[in-house]
Amino acid sequence: MTVIHFHHYDRSPFSEKVRVAFGLKRLRWHSVIQPRWAPKPDLEPLTGGYRRTPVMQIGADLYCDTRCILAELERRFPEPGLYPDGPAGLGDALESWADRALFADALGFVFGTQGDRFPEALHADRARFTAGRFSGWDPDAMRAQLPTVAVRLRRKLDRLEALLGDDRPYLLGCDPGMADLAVRHPLWYLRENLPERIDWARRPALVAWMKRLDTIGHGERVEATPAQALLAARNAMPIAVGASSRGAAELSQWIGKRVRVAADDWGGDPVEGMLAGADTGRVSLARRDAQLGQLMVHFPVDGFDIRLADRTDAVRATSEPGAGDPAI
Numbered sequence: 001m002t003v004i005h006f007h008h009y010d011r012s013p014f015s016e017k018v019r020v021a022f023g024l025k026r027l028r029w030h031s032v033i034q035p036r037w038a039p040k041p042d043l044e045p046l047t048g049g050y051r052r053t054p055v056m057q058i059g060a061d062l063y064c065d066t067r068c069i070l071a072e073l074e075r076r077f078p079e080p081g082l083y084p085d086g087p088a089g090l091g092d093a094l095e096s097w098a099d100r101a102l103f104a105d106a107l108g109f110v111f112g113t114q115g116d117r118f119p120e121a122l123h124a125d126r127a128r129f130t131a132g133r134f135s136g137w138d139p140d141a142m143r144a145q146l147p148t149v150a151v152r153l154r155r156k157l158d159r160l161e162a163l164l165g166d167d168r169p170y171l172l173g174c175d176p177g178m179a180d181l182a183v184r185h186p187l188w189y190l191r192e193n194l195p196e197r198i199d200w201a202r203r204p205a206l207v208a209w210m211k212r213l214d215t216i217g218h219g220e221r222v223e224a225t226p227a228q229a230l231l232a233a234r235n236a237m238p239i240a241v242g243a244s245s246r247g248a249a250e251l252s253q254w255i256g257k258r259v260r261v262a263a264d265d266w267g268g269d270p271v272e273g274m275l276a277g278a279d280t281g282r283v284s285l286a287r288r289d290a291q292l293g294q295l296m297v298h299f300p301v302d303g304f305d306i307r308l309a310d311r312t313d314a315v316r317a318t319s320e321p322g323a324g325d326p327a328i
């Protein structure tokens with residue numbers, strides 16, 4: 001039986017995106033609560049330094065970033081699917097928009113409105129984490145941005161209301177999927193933090209859609225400790241990485257070499273490991289931890305900077321002629 005350990009905290013919006021996917025797929029999962037800010041001594045040994053929330057663990061395999069987590073859930077538990085209506089590309093496009101543009105405005109609105117309410121340690125951590133984005137996470141600067149952010153957010157909410165205005169139950173049709181999970185989590189975050197600041201009465205279709213998604217729930221959640229998750233990793237071996245690297249020749253030529261992977265938006269702490277697999281969706285890094293043994297850390301290709309870690313390898317790779325490179 002597949003045992004899922006999910007490293008998260010309850011207030012994390014990106015975690016909420018996955019928790020609803022657990023509900024949709026009616027899965028049982030072990031909830032491992034991690035701190036809201038670094039250091040994360042029970043997470044970083046597993047991932048090799050990736051500290052963002054959430055991370056999904058299945059034995060000695062670690063899935064970083066919700067895009068990688070949801071793709072793995074879809075692979076292992078295909079029914080019901082995350083792309084029930086319309087082309088998958090449309091679901092992914094909406095996901096991208098929601099995870100970055102909509103989420104950034106929701107975050108700017110919450111911190112701009114009530115930045116003083118959060119602990120100092122959180123501000124200090126997020127200033128480093130976001131590396132200059134979000135007004136350097138300075139409460140005054142974020143407040144100064146509030147009028148612009150409010151107007152941007154209002155327009156996005158109105159667009160969503162219009163999209164749902166033809167009585168469709170979910171964003172892309174009759175059943176919930178990726179687009180709904182992704183668009184809901186920034187709105188859930190707004191509702192959790194500033195319920196009275198959203199003009200819900202003007203957006204009945206959005207309210208009904210949120211209610212429909214709320215009823216999906218989170219599947220079967222079982223509490224677990226970080227020590228149990230670490231033990232599960234130590235007692236397991238990573239799954240073999242699939243041989244298929246179709247469409248990812250530029251990355252799969254580095255298989256067996258040391259690579260460095262870092263998120264290209266925020267929380268860019270790099271992870272190094274030996275590239276064990278690459279396809280168009282993800283890269284898999286083999287790592288060894290002195291306490292935990294052999295691990296495999298998976299990242300999406302989208303949204304991550306992936307490069308050779310060894311300078312000599314990197315210089316050689318970029319100076320070699322590219323005549324044989326496949327077309328895009």
Ligand SMILES: N[C@@H](CCC(=O)N[C@@H](CS)C(=O)NCC(=O)O)C(=O)O
Pocket residue numbers: 012013014015035036037038051052053054064065066067099129267303
């Ligand atoms: N693109 C990432 C974004 C993850 C993200 O930004 N998560 C936030 C929490 S919702 C985070 O890591 N905050 C800092 C932390 O938890 O240490 C994903 O889809 O997983």
